[in-house]
Amino acid sequence: MALRFSKMHGSGNDFAVIDSRSGALALNPASIRAMADRHTGIGFDQLLSVEPARDGASAFYYGIWNADGSPSGQCGNGVRCVAAWLQRAGVLAIGETAQVQSPSGPVAVRVVDANRVTVDMGVPVFEPARIPFNATQMADRYSIEVDGQTLDIGAVSMGNPHAVVVVDDLLAPALARLGPALTAHTRFPEGVNTGFVQKLSPQHVRLRVHERGSGWTLACGTGACAAMAVLRRRGEVDAQVRVDLPGGTLQIDWVGPGERLWMTGPATFVYEGEWLGD
């Protein structure tokens, strides 16, 4: 059966967005993997499905699946694309704030203009059990053995799990091994999205993310939020930070622990298509 989709991206993190407002689709991991294939499928980092809200309070629900078919609780670049998609569908006005429901809870979105969206990403969660991360107590930094090295990491949940590693050189060859190794580390029982962050100034950082279920991506919205949360909690950055990723730039605003964190960035339509595979 033909399945209509919108191909979109947020700073190069790309998506197929499916209109499931008339009822959730029965998607299985094998068909998602087939659609995600960059040679024989549509090609995307994540599949997003826009569905009726399940909480009675939000305008819509959005489901998130990685390219390997695994589900996730949150997607920062994805939720901006969902908001832009809703605006294009005529159900969300420019400048209007709406609550949408992710698998990990509600977030508020505001389409600033035709391709820029601000999202209230909620309060970052540092308690290890809620990330989930195996550690005896909550800390600003943890030592972890990865691929024969001891790394200093921060750990946080933005609705999905993140490890953040501060580095001097984002192009260091060792990161190609450390990213996948940390993403699969057994101290993160559900896996983890691994961000390597280079500080340029208290208002400006660079970031590369190896994503759980999708590998290296050109941008990770929750990864940018996680980098901000870890660095700001350590007192190493200001309350507004520009995050440069390989595919684009995001602005993250966070006063500090216990407060809500805001992300602003682009959401871009590429084309509309029809998936004819099974």
Ligand SMILES: N[C@@H](CCC[C@H](N)C(=O)O)C(=O)O
């Ligand atoms: N690209 C996303 C995050 C997508 C989900 C992630 N790979 C996970 O498994 O948690 C973003 O922009 O946040």
